[in-house]
Amino acid sequence: MATRTRRSQRRTEALSRERIVEAAIExxxxxxxxxxxxxxxxxxxxxxxxxxxxxxENKGELLDAVTDAVVADAVAGGxxxxxxxxxxxxxxxxxxxxxxxxxxxxxxxGAARDxxxxxxxxxxxxxxxxxxxxxxxxxxxxxxxxxxVAPRLFESxxxxxxxxxxxxxxxxxxxxALMHYILGAAGxxxxxxxxxxxxxxxxxxxxxxxxxxxxxxELDPDEYPFTRSLAPQLRGHDDREQFLAGITLxxxxxxxxxxxxx
Amino acid sequence: MATRTRRSQRRTEALSRERIVEAAIExxxxxxxxxxxxxxxxxxxxxxxxxxxxxxENKGELLDAVTDAVVADAVAGGxxxxxxxxxxxxxxxxxxxxxxxxxxxxxxxGAARDxxxxxxxxxxxxxxxxxxxxxxxxxxxxxxxxxxVAPRLFESxxxxxxxxxxxxxxxxxxxxALMHYILGAAGxxxxxxxxxxxxxxxxxxxxxxxxxxxxxxELDPDEYPFTRSLAPQLRGHDDREQFLAGITLxxxxxxxxxxxxx
DNA sequence: ACCTGAACACCGTTCAAGT
DNA sequence: ACCTGAACACCGTTCAAGT
Numbered sequence: 001m002a003t004r005t006r007r008s009q010r011r012t013e014a015l016s017r018e019r020i021v022e023a024a025i026e027x028x029x030x031x032x033x034x035x036x037x038x039x040x041x042x043x044x045x046x047x048x049x050x051x052x053x054x055x056x057e058n059k060g061e062l063l064d065a066v067t068d069a070v071v072a073d074a075v076a077g078g079x080x081x082x083x084x085x086x087x088x089x090x091x092x093x094x095x096x097x098x099x100x101x102x103x104x105x106x107x108x109x110g111a112a113r114d115x116x117x118x119x120x121x122x123x124x125x126x127x128x129x130x131x132x133x134x135x136x137x138x139x140x141x142x143x144x145x146x147x148x149v150a151p152r153l154f155e156s157x158x159x160x161x162x163x164x165x166x167x168x169x170x171x172x173x174x175x176x177a178l179m180h181y182i183l184g185a186a187g188x189x190x191x192x193x194x195x196x197x198x199x200x201x202x203x204x205x206x207x208x209x210x211x212x213x214x215x216x217x218e219l220d221p222d223e224y225p226f227t228r229s230l231a232p233q234l235r236g237h238d239d240r241e242q243f244l245a246g247i248t249l250x251x252x253x254x255x256x257x258x259x260x261x262x
Numbered sequence: 263m264a265t266r267t268r269r270s271q272r273r274t275e276a277l278s279r280e281r282i283v284e285a286a287i288e289x290x291x292x293x294x295x296x297x298x299x300x301x302x303x304x305x306x307x308x309x310x311x312x313x314x315x316x317x318x319e320n321k322g323e324l325l326d327a328v329t330d331a332v333v334a335d336a337v338a339g340g341x342x343x344x345x346x347x348x349x350x351x352x353x354x355x356x357x358x359x360x361x362x363x364x365x366x367x368x369x370x371x372g373a374a375r376d377x378x379x380x381x382x383x384x385x386x387x388x389x390x391x392x393x394x395x396x397x398x399x400x401x402x403x404x405x406x407x408x409x410x411v412a413p414r415l416f417e418s419x420x421x422x423x424x425x426x427x428x429x430x431x432x433x434x435x436x437x438x439a440l441m442h443y444i445l446g447a448a449g450x451x452x453x454x455x456x457x458x459x460x461x462x463x464x465x466x467x468x469x470x471x472x473x474x475x476x477x478x479x480e481l482d483p484d485e486y487p488f489t490r491s492l493a494p495q496l497r498g499h500d501d502r503e504q505f506l507a508g509i510t511l512x513x514x515x516x517x518x519x520x521x522x523x524x
Numbered sequence: 525a526c527c528t529g530a531a532c533a534c535c536g537t538t539c540a541a542g543t
Numbered sequence: 544a545c546c547t548g549a550a551c552a553c554c555g556t557t558c559a560a561g562t
Contacts, residue, residue: 253515
């Protein structure tokens with residue numbers, strides 16, 4: 001949320017790493033991965049391409065910084081205020097499990113479950129707002145799990161896993177499963193919001209799902225019987241609801257396979 | 263497996279889409295994502311850069327074709343012969359759940375579970391053999407879920423989900439959860455095998471895990487208490503075992519939340 | 525200490541010209 | 544129908560030179 005501050009750079013303040021990261025996010029949001037260029041960036045910042053290299057090692061490091069900034073924002077918001085930034089798109093899907101207890105009370109499994117949903121939705125929303133984030137996260141996590149992003153995600157998800165009462169020697173497994181699902185599913189869902197952003201969201205969405213659904217229906221019946229049978233289900237579905245249903249699934253698995261030590 | 267056929271191109275046969283894809287995979291395997299260049303590719307194929315454009319629309323389409331070819335190979339091998347292409351790296355981790363039933367008998371939940379593990383390991387191995395595949399899959403899935411790769415994955419995973427007896431209206435949720443976990447976890451695990459491939463695999467691995475583990479131990483105790491506590495667990499762990507433990511988790515969740523109808 | 529901007533090496537892509 | 548290879552526009556990065 002603390003992302004969009006300055007509109008069009010007016011070379012008033014000095015260049016800084018923060019301002020560079022901020023401008024880079026704006027470029028990525030506006031024009032996608034291909035939109036981030038040192039030339040475009042320096043133009044936006046009213047400077048030369050070389051100037052950026054004083055504050056940033058290279059493009060890879062810039063992308064790391066940008067990803068880290070957005071993720072930090074997302075998990076912070078999610079952990080504190082619940083489903084932060086959810087906007088009007090949602091719907092109530094958290095009843096899918098039969099919601100247990102209210103948020104705020106510490107230590108109870110129900111609160112932990114809600115906490116996990118909050119973190120998950122925080123990332124879900126961040127990826128929806130910044131569609132380039134999905135690919136960037138995959139790249140960075142598979143390239144350097146020792147970076148700053150992986151610990152951030154592990155920490156925010158893992159604390160809730162711990163609060164769930166999962167025995168310690170299963171923390172890694174449980175946290176990893178949640179993290180991978182969240183990133184993968186959120187990325188998948190970002191596909192449509194990525195295409196066009198200005199149109200009325202529901203029209204756009206339905207059209208998109210209809211296209212995919214139709215494409216699936218036209219697959220070879222011998223090679224893709226299962227996928228074809230999934231097409232109608234795809235047409236009607238609600239992204240958020242599906243996403244949370246997956247979370248519920250994994251939470252149930254965690255509870256069954258790694259019941260609270262007692 | 264049907265991947266490495268020709269070693270050094272000898273301009274004997276005519277150019278073809280297949281030979282281009284094949285050479286592209288070799289370049290990606292040898293030098294990573296940055297290694298795939300139309301100039302390097304045309305040199306390897308003993309032709310000019312322009313020639314490639316007769317068979318392939320552009321670089322994006324080439325990457326799609328390459329990804330599709332490798333995935334097709336992976337899921338085909340996984341579905342037919344179990345953990346195909348596992349090589350000598352593995353270890354027996356499938357006992358983690360207490361293996362149920364033998365592969366080959368159709369329709370039983372135990373066989374379906376083994377089938378899912380086989381598909382999962384097929385993708386796991388493919389990503390380990392071609393580390394660039396993880397990022398490429400994330401990119402492609404989040405960009406075009408109507409492409410050829412998504413249906414391929416859905417189909418091979420979903421058939422096993424159906425065989426598990428999951429009721430139809432939960433197929434999408436269950437299959438998605440498995441798919442996202444598989445891709446995410448396999449990608450994460452590819453990080454180390456990506457770094458250096460020629461060295462003795464175990465030495466390399468231990469060194470890598472040690473580095474990450476140490477980095478985690480040095481995190482701020484106030485901000486990252488959970489992640490720090492995970493460090494020792496990281497040091498000893500076995501990639502394959504962890505991966506399969508996650509699969510077990512999700513399978514359990516599926517069975518609990520969506521029990522077989524009837 | 526921080527910024528400028530020309531220059532370098534390299535990239536994806538195009539296209540007139542060949543066979 | 545298929546290939547050649549020079550050319551174009553663009554990119555990340557460097558670095559001598561400025562302040």
